[in-house]
Amino acid sequence: MKPKSPIFITFLPEARVVEASHEETLLETALRTGIEIPHSCGGNGTCGTCRVLIQVGLNKMPLRNEIEAEMANDRKFEANERLCCQNFAQEGLIIQVPERSSED
Numbered sequence: 056m057k058p059k060s061p062i063f064i065t066f067l068p069e070a071r072v073v074e075a076s077h078e079e080t081l082l083e084t085a086l087r088t089g090i091e092i093p094h095s096c097g098g099n100g101t102c103g104t105c106r107v108l109i110q111v112g113l114n115k116m117p118l119r120n121e122i123e124a125e126m127a128n129d130r131k132f133e134a135n136e137r138l139c140c141q142n143f144a145q146e147g148l149i150i151q152v153p154e155r156s157s158e159d
């Protein structure tokens with residue numbers, strides 16, 4: 056079996072390019088590489104604190120799963136507003152980690 060080629064994604068605002076894999080959620084990739092993304096529900100898709108904005112590559116991402124779709128609907132997410140814990144890395148994604156207010 057051919058080894059899978061590595062994929063790279065970028066987290067803003069630091070413009071950190073990190074190696075990722077299709078088997079790892081965006082949250083797992085961020086935490087493994089030292090990028091701070093809040094995740095108060097532990098990645099279960101219930102808190103919304105891992106919300107990020109996909110700046111480039113939204114077209115490569117699958118549709119929201121049921122968990123994410125419910126939250127996106129409730130909280131009126133923009134199309135490029137996605138939950139890190141419910142999505143997997145895709146080559147070339149550029150992801151804006153929003154500044155957090157005290158309400159997040």
Ligand code: FES
Nearest residue numbers: 098100103105140
């Ligand atoms: S970590 Fe709670 S929704 Fe993603």
